[in-house]
Amino acid sequence: MSTYRDLAHRGSARATVLKTIGTRERRSHLTAPRVPTVGIDIGGTKVMAGVVDADGVILEKIRTETPDKSKSPKVVEDTICELVLDLSDRHDVHAVGIGAAGWVDADRSKVLFAPHLAWRNEPLRDAVAARLAVPVLVDNDANTAAWAEWRFGAGRGEDHLVMITLGTGIGGAILEDGHVKRGKYGVAGEFGHMQVVPGGHRCPCGNRGCWEQYSSGNALVREARELAAADSPVAHSLIDRVGGNVGDITGPLITELARDGDAMCVELFQDIGQWLGVGIANLAAALDPSCFVIGGGVSAADDLLIGPARDAFRRHLTGRGYRPEARIVKAQLGPEAGMVGAADLARLVARRFRRANRRRLERHERYERYAQAILNPSTARPTQEP
Ligand SMILES: [Zn+2]
Numbered sequence: 001m002s003t004y005r006d007l008a009h010r011g012s013a014r015a016t017v018l019k020t021i022g023t024r025e026r027r028s029h030l031t032a033p034r035v036p037t038v039g040i041d042i043g044g045t046k047v048m049a050g051v052v053d054a055d056g057v058i059l060e061k062i063r064t065e066t067p068d069k070s071k072s073p074k075v076v077e078d079t080i081c082e083l084v085l086d087l088s089d090r091h092d093v094h095a096v097g098i099g100a101a102g103w104v105d106a107d108r109s110k111v112l113f114a115p116h117l118a119w120r121n122e123p124l125r126d127a128v129a130a131r132l133a134v135p136v137l138v139d140n141d142a143n144t145a146a147w148a149e150w151r152f153g154a155g156r157g158e159d160h161l162v163m164i165t166l167g168t169g170i171g172g173a174i175l176e177d178g179h180v181k182r183g184k185y186g187v188a189g190e191f192g193h194m195q196v197v198p199g200g201h202r203c204p205c206g207n208r209g210c211w212e213q214y215s216s217g218n219a220l221v222r223e224a225r226e227l228a229a230a231d232s233p234v235a236h237s238l239i240d241r242v243g244g245n246v247g248d249i250t251g252p253l254i255t256e257l258a259r260d261g262d263a264m265c266v267e268l269f270q271d272i273g274q275w276l277g278v279g280i281a282n283l284a285a286a287l288d289p290s291c292f293v294i295g296g297g298v299s300a301a302d303d304l305l306i307g308p309a310r311d312a313f314r315r316h317l318t319g320r321g322y323r324p325e326a327r328i329v330k331a332q333l334g335p336e337a338g339m340v341g342a343a344d345l346a347r348l349v350a351r352r353f354r355r356a357n358r359r360r361l362e363r364h365e366r367y368e369r370y371a372q373a374i375l376n377p378s379t380a381r382p383t384q385e386p
Contacts, residue, residue, distance in 0.1 A: 028178060029151065032347040035094040038084050039343025041141060041336075042066065042076070042100045044116040044168075049083035050336070051091045052343035056152035058336065060087060066116065073122050081131050095135045097346030098124065099144035099338040101171075106186035108138050135349040141338045142189055143180045145331075146173035148341030149293045153332035160289040163331070164191060164280070166298035166305075170212040174287060192216070196279060215275035217251040217298050223268055224249050234264040255301045269304040276305065277312025277328075284326055285318045295331030306330055 034054035041048045043066060050061035062083060067075045084096055102114030109125040111117075129136040146163035149155040155163070155175070165171035170192030174181040182188050192212035193205050200209030213219055227235040228246045238257060242248040258265035280292055294306060310328050314320060333340060 029344065029348065033094070033350050035347065035350050036091055037095045037097060037343045037346040037350060038087055038091075038093050039144070039339040039341065039346065040080055040083065040096065040098045041144070041338035041342060042080075042098065042114075042117070043141070043338075044101060047079055047083065048336070048339050049080075049087060050339050050343065051087050051093065052340050054344075054347065056148065056340050056344060058340065059091060061336070061339075062086060069116060069118060071118060073118050073124075073127075076117055076119070077124070077127055077131070080128055084132055093134060095137065095346040095350035096128065096132060097137045097139070097144065097342030097344070098128070099139055099141040099342035100124070101141050103187045104138055104140050106182055106184060108182075108186070111138065112186070135346070137342070137346045137349050139180070139342065139345060140171075140173070140182075140186075140189070141342075142171035142173045143182070144339075144341030144345060145171075145295060145333075145337035146175055146293070146341070147180060147345055148333050148337040149295065149331050150175050150178075151344055152340065153337065154293045154329045155291055158289075158291040160287075161291045161293060162283055162287060162289045163293045163295060164276070164283075165296035166216050166276070166294065167296040168217045170216050170279075171296070174289075191279065191283065194279065194282065196275065196282075211275070211279045215272050215279060217296075219275075220251055220254055220268055220272050220298065221249060223271065224254050224265070227264065232264075237262050238264065251297060252300075255298075255304075258301060258304050266304060269301050270308045272298070273305045273308030274312040276309040277314075278316050280309065280313045280326075280328065281316035281318070284313070288326075290324075290326055292326055292328045293331050294328065295333075295337060297335075299330050302330060 036051050036053050036059060039050055039052050045066055046063050047066050048061065048063045051059040053059055064079060064083065067079055080098065084093065087093060100111055100114060101116060102119060103112040105112055109123060111119040111122045111124050113120060125136050125138045142163065142165050145165060146161065149163055150158065150161055155161045159177050161175045163173045172189040172191035174189055193203065193207065193210045195207065195209045196211045196214060197209035201213035202208055203210040203213050224238060225246050228239050228249060238249060241253060241257065254265050254268060258269050298305060306328060313328060314325065317325065331337060
């Protein structure tokens with residue numbers, strides 16, 4: 001970890017760079033250069049990288065496995081750099097945005113902690129930028145996904161938006177007037193660990209009764225497996241589908257059965273959705289956004305989940321009947337949202353590179369002309385020939 005002395009020692013040039021990056025990111029996306037950039041989404045199992053244009057269109061996408069948690073941080077950096085270099089063979093890359101499943105500090109240079117990777121206080125932005133020679137931006141994956149939904153998906157036109165990502169747990173992000181609200185230390189939006197049931201289910205975070213223990217993919221599967229293990233008569237079609245192996249019950253399977261009308265699976269989604277609505281009502285009391293966007297794998301259940309969530313939201317909203325109600329909508333961009341958002345955020349830091357590069361090119365051209373003139377005066381200035 002760097003000390004104050006280290007930081008001061010590196011001199012003012014570095015401080016200036018950090019300051020200008022901050023200023024540039026406060027600029028609107030509207031003034032960002034319309035150049036293609038690379039977005040990278042680092043999840044627990046897959047790393048996805050893609051070239052995305054200024055309209056959010058994915059020009060090319062590649063993916064690879066996430067390096068094992070036991071590997072050094074350098075291995076993950078290698079993976080990122082290989083993907084970017086591969087894409088830059090075929091595309092003009094102006095900046096790289098990285099959305100990581102982990103806590104990113106407020107000036108978005110360090111990953112403080114990532115549950116699936118060996119990153120602990122990892123200076124990811126500078127490490128990758130030094131190797132790729134393009135500007136790099138690092139952000140939390142829920143923030144990048146929310147950004148993408150706001151720019152190109154379900155949240156377009158909303159100036160106060162909260163995104164809730166239901167995967168194995170709950171991730172979240174807050175967007176206001178075109179800015180991601182990250183909090184003082186960069187870790188705002190960890191909605192999954194708000195306590196909704198005092199003394200409830202134990203959560204891996206160490207507390208009890210966290211929201212994500214009641215409304216997430218893990219909660220869905222846990223409840224289904226409990227019913228199946230108890231050999232409940234209502235769970236028979238589910239037990240049949242997995243041949244009696246309760247451990248094979250997965251979220252997508254429950255979603256499929258619920259869609260086919262299996263009463264127990266529909267009920268499980270009603271429970272999850274009801275808890276989702278309760279949590280959303282809490283968030284509305286604190287943040288008062290105009291729109292909640294629900295993303296992540298569990299949102300594939302669509303109205304089976306979002307219908308009960310809307311009902312519970314209306315029942316639990318403070319001041320109900322006397323205030324406008326926020327919309328609750330399903331995300332539109334699917335599993336690529338994190339990658340698209342990371343790429344689009346990276347365009348905010350792309351300008352500096354373009355300017356510096358243009359200057360470098362101009363200098364080079366001037367030098368070439370000068371060298372030409374010295375070596376070969378007759379061809380260098382044909383207009384001045386008699
Ligand atoms: Zn928790």
